[in-house]
Amino acid sequence: MSRTQITVLDQAAMTWLLAGLGLTILPHSLNLPIWASLLALAIGLWRWLAAQRNWPLPNNKIKLLLTLALVVAIFINYGTLVGRDSGTALLVMMMGLKLVELRQRRDVMVLMFLAYFLLITHFIFSQTIPMAAYVMACAWLLLSLHMHLTSKELRPVKHSLRSAGGLMLLGLPLMLALFVLFPRIEGPIWGLPKDAYAGMTGLSDSMSPGAISSLSQSDAVAFRVKFDNQVPTTDKRYWRGPVLWMTDGRNWETGPETRPIGWQSPISAARESAVSYTVTLEPHNQKWLFALDLPATGSEHGQISSDLQLIASKKVRKRLKYHMVSYLDYNTGELTAFERRLALSLPKNRNPRTIALGRSLQIKSRSDAEVVQKALAIFRQQPFVYSLRPPLLNSDNPSDQFLFETRTGFCEHFASSFTMLMRAAGIPARVVTGYQGAELNPVDDYYIVRQRDAHAWAEVWLPGQGWVRIDPTAAVAPERIERSINIAQISAGAVQFNLPQSDMLSNAWQQLSLNLDAINNRWNQLVLGYGPEQQRDFLHNLGLDIKDWRKLAWVFLVFVGGLFLCITAFVLIPRHKQVDPVLKNYQRFCRKLARRGLPRAENETAGAFAQRVKTSRPELGEKVERITQLYSHLRYAGSGNQKQLLRFKKQVTEFKP
Amino acid sequence: MELPLQRWLDALPAWLRPRGVRYLAASTSQSATLSNKRVFILPTKQGLVFFCILVLMLLGAMNYSNSMAFVLTFWLGSVCLVSLLYTYRNLVQLEVKLAAAEPCFAGGHAVFTLLLNNRHARRRFDIEVQSSAGISSVTSVTSVNSDDHCQISLAIPAPQRGRLQLGRVTLSTRYPLGLFRAWAYVDMEAQSLVYPRPADQAPFPHTGQGKGERMETIEEGSDDFHGFRQYHPGDSPRHIYWKALAKEQGLVTKQFQRHQSPELWFDWVDTRGADIETRLSQLCRWLLDGDSQQQRFGLRLPGVELAPAQGKQQLNQCLAQLATFGEPR
Numbered sequence: 001m002s003r004t005q006i007t008v009l010d011q012a013a014m015t016w017l018l019a020g021l022g023l024t025i026l027p028h029s030l031n032l033p034i035w036a037s038l039l040a041l042a043i044g045l046w047r048w049l050a051a052q053r054n055w056p057l058p059n060n061k062i063k064l065l066l067t068l069a070l071v072v073a074i075f076i077n078y079g080t081l082v083g084r085d086s087g088t089a090l091l092v093m094m095m096g097l098k099l100v101e102l103r104q105r106r107d108v109m110v111l112m113f114l115a116y117f118l119l120i121t122h123f124i125f126s127q128t129i130p131m132a133a134y135v136m137a138c139a140w141l142l143l144s145l146h147m148h149l150t151s152k153e154l155r156p157v158k159h160s161l162r163s164a165g166g167l168m169l170l171g172l173p174l175m176l177a178l179f180v181l182f183p184r185i186e187g188p189i190w191g192l193p194k195d196a197y198a199g200m201t202g203l204s205d206s207m208s209p210g211a212i213s214s215l216s217q218s219d220a221v222a223f224r225v226k227f228d229n230q231v232p233t234t235d236k237r238y239w240r241g242p243v244l245w246m247t248d249g250r251n252w253e254t255g256p257e258t259r260p261i262g263w264q265s266p267i268s269a270a271r272e273s274a275v276s277y278t279v280t281l282e283p284h285n286q287k288w289l290f291a292l293d294l295p296a297t298g299s300e301h302g303q304i305s306s307d308l309q310l311i312a313s314k315k316v317r318k319r320l321k322y323h324m325v326s327y328l329d330y331n332t333g334e335l336t337a338f339e340r341r342l343a344l345s346l347p348k349n350r351n352p353r354t355i356a357l358g359r360s361l362q363i364k365s366r367s368d369a370e371v372v373q374k375a376l377a378i379f380r381q382q383p384f385v386y387s388l389r390p391p392l393l394n395s396d397n398p399s400d401q402f403l404f405e406t407r408t409g410f411c412e413h414f415a416s417s418f419t420m421l422m423r424a425a426g427i428p429a430r431v432v433t434g435y436q437g438a439e440l441n442p443v444d445d446y447y448i449v450r451q452r453d454a455h456a457w458a459e460v461w462l463p464g465q466g467w468v469r470i471d472p473t474a475a476v477a478p479e480r481i482e483r484s485i486n487i488a489q490i491s492a493g494a495v496q497f498n499l500p501q502s503d504m505l506s507n508a509w510q511q512l513s514l515n516l517d518a519i520n521n522r523w524n525q526l527v528l529g530y531g532p533e534q535q536r537d538f539l540h541n542l543g544l545d546i547k548d549w550r551k552l553a554w555v556f557l558v559f560v561g562g563l564f565l566c567i568t569a570f571v572l573i574p575r576h577k578q579v580d581p582v583l584k585n586y587q588r589f590c591r592k593l594a595r596r597g598l599p600r601a602e603n604e605t606a607g608a609f610a611q612r613v614k615t616s617r618p619e620l621g622e623k624v625e626r627i628t629q630l631y632s633h634l635r636y637a638g639s640g641n642q643k644q645l646l647r648f649k650k651q652v653t654e655f656k657p
Numbered sequence: 658m659e660l661p662l663q664r665w666l667d668a669l670p671a672w673l674r675p676r677g678v679r680y681l682a683a684s685t686s687q688s689a690t691l692s693n694k695r696v697f698i699l700p701t702k703q704g705l706v707f708f709c710i711l712v713l714m715l716l717g718a719m720n721y722s723n724s725m726a727f728v729l730t731f732w733l734g735s736v737c738l739v740s741l742l743y744t745y746r747n748l749v750q751l752e753v754k755l756a757a758a759e760p761c762f763a764g765g766h767a768v769f770t771l772l773l774n775n776r777h778a779r780r781r782f783d784i785e786v787q788s789s790a791g792i793s794s795v796t797s798v799t800s801v802n803s804d805d806h807c808q809i810s811l812a813i814p815a816p817q818r819g820r821l822q823l824g825r826v827t828l829s830t831r832y833p834l835g836l837f838r839a840w841a842y843v844d845m846e847a848q849s850l851v852y853p854r855p856a857d858q859a860p861f862p863h864t865g866q867g868k869g870e871r872m873e874t875i876e877e878g879s880d881d882f883h884g885f886r887q888y889h890p891g892d893s894p895r896h897i898y899w900k901a902l903a904k905e906q907g908l909v910t911k912q913f914q915r916h917q918s919p920e921l922w923f924d925w926v927d928t929r930g931a932d933i934e935t936r937l938s939q940l941c942r943w944l945l946d947g948d949s950q951q952q953r954f955g956l957r958l959p960g961v962e963l964a965p966a967q968g969k970q971q972l973n974q975c976l977a978q979l980a981t982f983g984e985p986r
Contacts, residue, residue, distance in 0.1 A: 109703055109835075113710050116733065120714050123725040132725050139729060143736060143834070150835035151783050152798045163833055167743070171735030178731040185719060318722055528724045564738065571742040572749075575778045607905030 009108065013149060014051040016157055017108065018044050020145045021099070024115045024138050025092050027122050027131065033077050036089055039070075043096040058100060067097055088121045105149070112146050127528050129520065140164055170567055177563050181556050184532045202284030203433050203454060205242050207252040209398060212433070213388050213410040218451035222435055223281040223290060224521055226446040232275055234437065236328050238293040238457070238469060239449060241434035243307040245342050249350035250398050252416060252431050255342055260303035260311040265296050272329040280525065281320045287312050290434060290449075292326035293469060299324050306339075307430070308332070308467075319529050332466030335428060343428030343461060351399040351420060358424025368462050371425045372470060375418060379475040383407055384414075386477035411480075414472040415456040428461035432469070436480075443518035581645060582634045585652045589627055596657045606631055620657055627651050684846035688754035688774065691828065691841040696749050698741065704836035707737065737836055744837040747781050747830045751801070753843055756808055758823070760850040760973075760980070762941070766812035767821045767849040773809060775801040783832040788813060788823060815851040818934065818980060823847040850980040853937040855945055862927035862943070885909045886969070912968070920965045921947050921954040923975075937979050944979075948972040958982060 009017065022044055029037040050057065058066075070093045071081070078086035095114050098107060119142070122135050143164040148157055202222065204211065223239075245255030275292060289302045289310040299322040302310040312320070335343070346355065365371045385408040393401045399417040402409055415431050422429035436455035438447035457471040473480055539545075544552060590600045593613060600609045610628040614621040630648045683689035700708070711734050718726035752774035759768045769788075775781050782800040788811050789795075799809045815821050829840035885898060888908030901909040923943045928936035940956070947954040948969070955965035956975040961982075963975055 109706075113706060116707075117710055117714065120717060120726050120729050123723050123729070124721060127723065127725045132728070135725070135729065136732070139733065146835075147833045150831065150833070153783055153800055155782075167736045167739050167833065168732065170739045171732055174735035174738065175728065175732040178735065179724075179727055182727070182731065184722075186722070527728075530724055531722060567739060568742055571739070572746055574750075605905065611904065 009051070009102075009149070011051055012157075015048065017111070017145060017149065018048050018099075020138075020141050021095065021111065021115055023141060024118055025095065027125075027134065028088060028092055028118075031085060031125055032089055032092065035073070036077075036092065040092055040096050043099055047099045047102065057103065063097065063101060066100070070097070084124055088118075088124075091118055091121065108149050112142065112149070115142050129523055140168055143167065170571070174560070174563055174567065177560050179530070180535070180538065181559060183552070183556075184530075184535050186532050202282075202286060202451070203241050205254050205286065205288075207244055207412050207416070207431065207433055207456060208250060209390075209393050209409070209413055209416070212412045212454045212456055213390075215454040216388060216410070216452045220451045221282055221517075222284070222449045222451050222453065223279050224446050224448055225280075225438060226278045228276040228278070230275055231447075232292065232328055235474075236292075237436060237438045238455075238471075239290040239435040239438075240293045240295065240309065240432060241290055242288055242432075243305075243309055243459075244431040244433065245307075246345075247347060247416070247420070247431075249347040249396075249420075250393075255307070255430075260298075260305050262298070262303060264298070265294075265304055265308070272327060274325055274327055276323070276325045278321065278323045280521070280529075281316060281322070283317050283319060285315050285317060287315050289316070289320070289322065291324045292328070293432075293434075294327050294330045294332075296325040296327055318531070319524055321525070321529065330466070332461075334466075335461050340428050340461075343430055344423050344426065346420065346423050351397045353397070353400040353404055354417060354420050355424040357403070358421045358426075361421070362425040368425075368427045368460070371427060372422070372460055372462070372468075375421050375425075376470070376472065376475045379414065379418070379472050384409075384476045386410070386414075386473065386480065411473040412456045414476060415458050418470065418472040419458045422458065422460050430459050432457055432459050436471075441514045441518055441521075443514050444521060446518075446521065448517060580635070582631065582648065585649050586627075586631045586635075589631075589652045589655060592652075592655060593657055598657075617657065623651070623655055627655060681841065681843045682846060683754050683843050685755045688752045688772075689843050691749055691751045691753070691843075693749060696745065696839055696841045698745055698837055698839040701831060701835060701838050704737075707836050711737070737834070740834045741837050743833050744830060744839045746779070747832045748784070748828065748839045748841065750777060751775060751781065751784070751828065753826075753828060755823075755845055755847045758847050758849040760852060760976070761815050762852045763815060763818045763854040765815060767815045767851060768810050768812050769823050769845070769847055769849065770808050770810045771826070771845070772806055773799070773801050774806040781830070781832075783830055784809075785827075785829045785831075786811060787827040787829065789825070789827075813849075815849070818851050818853045818937065819984075820981070821849045821851050823849070850977055852976045852980050853934060853941045856935070856938040856942040858942075861921060861946070862924070884912050886912055921952050922957060922965070923947070923954060924957040925959055926957075933983060937982060941976065941979055944972060944975050 022041075025040060032040075049055065071090070074086055074089050074093065075081055078089065080086050081090060091114065095111065095118065098111050098114065101107065102111065116139075119135055119138055122131060140161075144157065144160040147164055148155070148160040151160075203215070242254055244252035246253045274296065277292065279290065281289060289299070289312055291299075291310050294308055295304060295310055298304045298310065301320055301322045302312045305311050310324075361371050361374050365374060387408045388410060390402075390409040390413060391406045393406065393413075395401045399420050402413050403417050403421075412433075419429040419431050433454070433456045435449045435453040436457070437453045438449050440447055455473070457469060457473065459467045459469055461467050539552070544555060586606070590609075594600070596617075598613055598616065604612075606628050610624050613624050627648070630644065630651065634644060634648060681689040681691065681695055711730060714726065714730040714733070717723075718730050754772050754774070756770040756772040757768075758770070761767045771786060773784060773786075780800060780802050783798055784801060785796055785798050786809050787796045795811050795813055797809050797811055799807055801807045811823070811826075813821060813823065823845040826843050826845050827840055828843060829838055831838050885901075886909070888897065888910045896911050898909040898911050901907065921943075923940055925936065925940070928939040930936040930939060940958075944954065944956070948971075951967065953965045953967045954971070954975075956963040956978060958978060961978055963971070963978065
């Protein structure tokens with residue numbers, strides 16, 4: 001309709017626009033390659049200067065070249081154009097290019113819409129509370145800018161900020177209703193880019209020297225646990241993850257026993273001291289779930305495998321909550337012939353000294369249990385060092401090198417060489433990876449397991465006892481089991497453990513971080529974790545069945561529609577006017593005169609009216625003159641005070657024509 | 658065919674009349690209130706693009722099962738819905754009437770001034786008044802303070818002599834976000850006279866001079882006080898009647914009449930030209946020149962005769978005769 005177009009924004013509006021867009025893309029500078037961030041900054045600055053100094057904008061040829069160059073640069077940088085990272089980079093660059101050719105009002109709107117879309121991409125990378133607050137603040141700013149730039153009149157930006165704030169506040173209840181009630185479906189609807197889940201940390205399904213020590217430097221939360229009643233002691237807090245059977249002497253991998261076999265635990269023999277708890281697992285882009293050693297049954301999200309892992313039906317790509325029961329004392333019973341062969345296999349012609357040591361232990365001992373004790377004694381008595389930065393094991397016989405030469409290692413070194421030693425001694429053994437420990441958050445009374453708690457230990461099969469957990473690391477560094485690693489002091493290389501500290505400052509810090517984690521946990525559970533299942537539970541609590549979609553549609557329409565009607569009423573019902581007391585009293589004065597046959601005409605000024613009254617009723621002249629003068633002074637001079645207002649009121653009241 | 662239908666529709670109560678058949682009417686005396694039923698609202702092109710982006714965002718949120726993406730999408734969607742209410746509220750219950758219609762010369766612009774009255778406690782922003790009378794559409798934008806009124810002018814191009822009807826005016830708004838446009842049609846019963854375009858140069862007709870009696874100057878060297886009139890910019894401050902200002906009667910100029918000028922007669926028969934318009938243009942030029950030289954002049958047209966007089970009023974009367982010349986009486 002409107003053909004009115006601005007050739008260029010005025011300078012103040014341009015500054016605001018550039019600031020808004022800059023703040024919108026700012027968090028992406030963490031993900032973008034440095035050249036792209038700098039380029040976006042440069043384009044923004046150039047556009048600002050161009051507006052200030054009235055520089056000419058580049059012609060089409062230059063713009064085309066720039067576009068092609070940027071697309072090629074992004075392709076070279078990422079190797080693709082459709083991934084998550086390259087997609088956002090492309091969007092940011094598109095915004096820069098649009099800025100270069102910003103001439104008309106329409107271009108401004110394209111930029112605004114691009115900015116709205118860019119806002120949402122931040123959440124693919126991070127959904128923390130600060131990020132959410134930042135993005136919502138940006139949305140507010142963008143809406144204000146949108147309002148400011150749409151108007152053809154000039155109003156201060158402050159006005160737009162206030163109006164946009166009002167719009168958002170009115171929209172808030174509707175947003176909440178939609179968030180809770182809008183039908184959620186299990187994503188993804190279509191394929192996601194390959195790098196959609198990049199950046200998730202966690203254990204992998206193989207273990208090589210150094211794999212776990214790299215995790216140990218991460219403070220990221222792996223999962224949170226809430227125990228229903230009984231809490232296991234520290235030395236029992238082993239969280240079972242991938243079980244590794246196959247080795248080439250250096251690396252360990254999962255075996256054929258990882259296949260899920262059902263919901264019921266295959267253990268038939270004695271199981272005692274059941275512990276029930278709920279785990280909220282952070283997404284780690286792998287199929288397994290973690291459970292306290294030893295899971296009793298599968299959960300709604302995962303089946304159990306024959307080597308007693310929990311396996312989910314698909315990779316865990318969003319926060320997952322599941323309830324579990326585990327036994328702390330157990331007997332896994334007999335071993336199949338296949339399992340025995342698997343648990344005894346050793347790579348040929350590797351680690352000869354380890355194998356020789358194992359054989360000699362077997363010969364010297366009377367029982368398997370004695371072999372285990374003797375092997376642990378070796379770790380305990382010889383000068384083994386528990387270190388995050390062990391020397392590299394680069395020979396073909398890493399186990400030999402570790403056991404007889406370097407003797408410095410992290411848990412994976414101990415677990416790996418111990419298992420190999422056992423296999424050499426004829427005892428079925430395997431490596432189990434997972435997490436060990438859990439930090440209590442007293443704020444909400446739950447336990448936090450972090451990536452730095454990643455651990456590896458061994459399991460040996462002993463006749464009559466079944467699979468028994470042996471942690472060779474505990475033999476070398478028993479404090480590892482009691483306390484978690486202090487990553488703040490890790491840079492020294494030697495492992496420091498978090499000691500109970502007494503000084504007030506660190507206590508306060510500890511308390512603060514626990515409070516923050518409790519808030520984060522609730523945020524994760526209530527807001528970020530709200531999905532199809534939570535929606536089903538919520539509706540179930542309201543007495544609604546998710547399958548009864550007709551009824552649900554009604555509830556949705558009635559509730560959201562009703563809310564919208566309320567907002568409509570709030571917006572459209574006129575407010576009471578705030579009548580100026582001066583005007584109110586003057587109108588009273590006019591009404592008094594009107595009753596005596598002297599109505600004031602609509603377009604008559606106060607002075608003209610007074611003149612007219614004076615001519616027709618000379619006896620009122622003085623009073624009318626005084627009231628009119630006072631009225632003009634109070635209403636138009638802008639310097640009337642409370643005392644004058646009172647006098648004015650009194651005079652009007654006493655006025656009796 | 659159309660008339661019986663129109664009459665039949667007019668017989669219906671207002672709320673039963675189909676929309677679009679009869680629009681609100683307003684004039685100088687009667688104002689039109691944009692009532693609920695007369696205000697239409699639809700998304701703009703920009704609004705449709707915004708909805709598409711919202712749908713894309715929603716699909717993205719579903720695909721990634723991303724809670725915060727849902728929050729942002731729903732929030733922007735809610736803001737969009739609330740902005741619909743704001744747009745509607747910005748226009749509804751606005752009162753409009755005609756304040757003034759200024760005549761103009763053909764080829765110029767007739768300025769219609771509308772009075773927008775806002776009886777609500779909320780300020781109204783970006784009210785757009787659009788008229789498609791004349792050749793192209795004309796738009797003006799203003800905002801109206803709470804419980805206040807404002808004037809908005811539309812300068813309609815007037816290419817032809819005669820009467821210019823303002824006709825249907827569209828009042829619309831896109832406040833706050835430009836995603837929706839609310840509008841209402843008002844038929845303005847307003848017309849403006851379009852005088853003929855003055856001819857370029859023309860000496861006074863010889864026959865016109867001297868026909869009347871020469872008026873003698875009553876007092877030597879000074880002009881006679883004639884009366885008061887509203888102050889016009891450009892009036893000499895020596896002629897302003899300051900006492901009136903002191904009495905809050907506004908600026909008033911004292912008018913003096915020179916009685917020494919001869920009477921002029923501008924006659925249709927004195928004009929030469931191929932067609933009526935050329936001859937009227939000629940007369941128009943004479944009238945303007947006669948007025949600027951502060952002479953007394955009269956106008957003679959076929960069937961019309963205006964006695965000689967002097968001043969703006971005479972000029973306007975004569976010009977009005979020219980504008981309406983040839984109309985059936």
